[in-house]
Amino acid sequence: MAIAKKILAIDDNTDILYTLEQICRFQGWTPLLAESYDAAERILEKNKPDLILVDYHMPGVDGIRAVREIRQVLPDTPVIVLTIEETEKVMTRFFEAGANDYALKPIKAIDLIARIRAHLQFSERSRYYQPRDKGISEVTLEKIVGIMQNIRDFQDIDELEEITGIKKKTLYRYFQYMIREKMIEQDLSYGEMGRPRTLYRWNGRM
Structure with missing residues (x-):
């Protein structure tokens, strides 16, 4: 029997924590709930979650700051940030912190x-082989996977270089x-003038 994945949810809103708990239980994941990062640190002393x-x-x-702190102790655990903001500036700060x-x-x-599911699968696969x-x-x-998953439309390499902060040669x-x-x-x-551009988009599979 497979061991249930542990999902640590950190949110100061108890209603949202309840919602996250129900989502986890519905999927067969074990929820670990914390109303602050201080509370999350106490949980991390005894548990190693599969995703945060x-x-x-x-x-x-x-x-x-919580993501930065998490990365000090769990460099490889997937971290998803929950936010009401969708600006590129905020998104960039997330990824720079390690989300x-x-x-x-x-x-x-x-x-x-x-x-x-996508990040759990990616993390599981990464444990067993390297590219x-x-x-x-x-x-x-x-x-790159985390960023591409949030891009709905095809984008060219110049646009993706700006979004990811990664040089075109490396991206290619x-x-x-x-x-x-x-x-x-x-x-x-x-x-213009019939010049071809190669566009890229996440295809929704892992």
């Missing part, structure tokens, strides 16, 4: 479950790997 959900706006230690992904509030159960391609880093790959190498693994899809677009 953390609210952005919390009194005391906010979500950005793998973010989900918007109010919480949409279907969307959040899909994100959790065979030379120069492919799991840390960089997971960062990772995209070729991700295309072979069927993680993203590509398309051609013809701009």
Whole structure:
């Protein structure tokens, strides 16, 4: 019998914690609940969660600082930030702090479950093998995966370089790997004077 995945949820709103608890139980995951990062630290002393959900706006230690603190002790555990904000500036701060992904509030159960499943699968797969391609880093790959999952439309390499903060040459190498693994899809677009552009989009599979 498979051991239930442990999901740590950190949020100062008890109603949201209750919702997250019910989502976890419905999926067969074990919920670990904390109303602050201080409470989460006490949980982490006795448990190693498989994934962490953390609210952005919390009194005391906010979500950005919480992610940084988590990364000191759990460098590989997937972290999803919950937020009402969707600006590129805020998203960039999440990823710079070490978050793998973010989900918007109010919480949409279907969307959040899909994100959790994807990151659990990615994390599980990463434990058993490394990408065979030379120069492919799991840390960089997971960062790109987290960003691409939040992009609904096809984007070209210049736009993705700005969004990810990763140089085009590096992105292209990772995209070729991700295309072979069927993680993203590509398309051609013809701009001014018929010049072709290669566009990329997450294909919804892991």
